[in-house]
Amino acid sequence: MADSVLYAVADGLATVTLNRPDAMNALDTGTKNALRDALRAAGSDDTVRAVLLTGNGRAFCVGQDLKEHVGILAAGGGMDTVAEHYNPIATAIATMPKPVVAAVNGVAAGAGAGFAFAADYRIAADTASFTTAFLGVALTADSGMSWTLSRLVGYGRAQELLMFPRSVRTEEALSLGLVHRVVPAADLAAEALTVARGLAQGPTVAYAAVKESLAYSAEHTLTESLAKEAELQSRAGASADHKEAVAAFVEKRRPTFLGK
Numbered sequence: 001m002a003d004s005v006l007y008a009v010a011d012g013l014a015t016v017t018l019n020r021p022d023a024m025n026a027l028d029t030g031t032k033n034a035l036r037d038a039l040r041a042a043g044s045d046d047t048v049r050a051v052l053l054t055g056n057g058r059a060f061c062v063g064q065d066l067k068e069h070v071g072i073l074a075a076g077g078g079m080d081t082v083a084e085h086y087n088p089i090a091t092a093i094a095t096m097p098k099p100v101v102a103a104v105n106g107v108a109a110g111a112g113a114g115f116a117f118a119a120d121y122r123i124a125a126d127t128a129s130f131t132t133a134f135l136g137v138a139l140t141a142d143s144g145m146s147w148t149l150s151r152l153v154g155y156g157r158a159q160e161l162l163m164f165p166r167s168v169r170t171e172e173a174l175s176l177g178l179v180h181r182v183v184p185a186a187d188l189a190a191e192a193l194t195v196a197r198g199l200a201q202g203p204t205v206a207y208a209a210v211k212e213s214l215a216y217s218a219e220h221t222l223t224e225s226l227a228k229e230a231e232l233q234s235r236a237g238a239s240a241d242h243k244e245a246v247a248a249f250v251e252k253r254r255p256t257f258l259g260k
């Protein structure tokens with residue numbers, strides 16, 4: 001993998017770090033390839049039970065590298081990167097059967113914000129901010145943002161944030177539901193690691209089922225969603241972790257989950 005994305009696995013947690021701090025973690029082609037491949041690797045590795053996505057430097061990710069993009073446009077290139085990179089990256093985050101935590105260490109713009117919105121849990125430094133950014137460069141939403149943003153903040157607020165891009169600071173992001181938790185910048189790495197490690201040691205089958213049922217119910221009827229819940233509850237109920245959790249409850253001890 002390119003140095004622009006760091007990938008490390010320890011104790012069931014895969015940490016994926018965008019590592020172009022001098023470019024505010026802008027997404028050039030090499031970075032997009034590496035990020036897509038890292039997330040796919042984490043998704044398909046059964047020893048990985050949770051993923052932590054973050055950035056090095058003062059930005060989380062400012063989206064498409066516009067300095068590279070201007071050259072691609074000048075050479076007559078198009079928007080192939082949406083199908084080649086942005087869609088697979090957003091899909092990997094949103095659908096891998098394990099929780100993804102976004103530790104938003106700084107500004108998240110365009111597709112960078114889209115990746116954070118696709119995650120299952122967002123913890124942000126108090127110095128971070130979000131902007132949809134797309135309209136500023138005469139583009140529409142990608143990286144799943146039309147889907148995620150309206151579900152996070154509601155249709156009307158998503159309209160406003162997409163049509164009139166602006167910097168949303170963490171206090172507002174928290175009240176809008178764009179982030180789950182805000183911590184002092186100095187504490188972000190440790191706090192995010194604690195959350196992500198806890199998820200990596202948790203009942204992975206149940207987390208995957210929660211993730212799948214929420215996505216399913218977003219576009220199905222109540223009747224269909226109830227049937228899906230029954231299917232997923234059967235899956236979670238058949239897991240070793242469910243048996244362990246119930247036994248631990250009865251025996252008044254902490255459960256030890258194996259992720260299966």
Ligand code: T3D
Pocket residue numbers: 023024026062063064065066067068069078079080081082107109110111112131133134136137139142
């Ligand atoms: O094919 C396709 O392209 C389709 C896919 C699109 C996906 C997308 O993500 S489109 C959206 C792309 N992103 C943006 O439009 C964000 C542009 N950046 C900004 O609006 C601002 O820079 C920020 C709000 C993110 C941060 O503002 P601020 O004041 O903290 O920093 P700054 O001074 O504007 O930028 C600092 C440097 O980062 C500067 O470089 P310099 O002048 O020091 O050499 C700036 O050019 C660079 N930078 C910021 N964003 C990008 C970038 N360089 C390349 N690409 C960027 N996206």
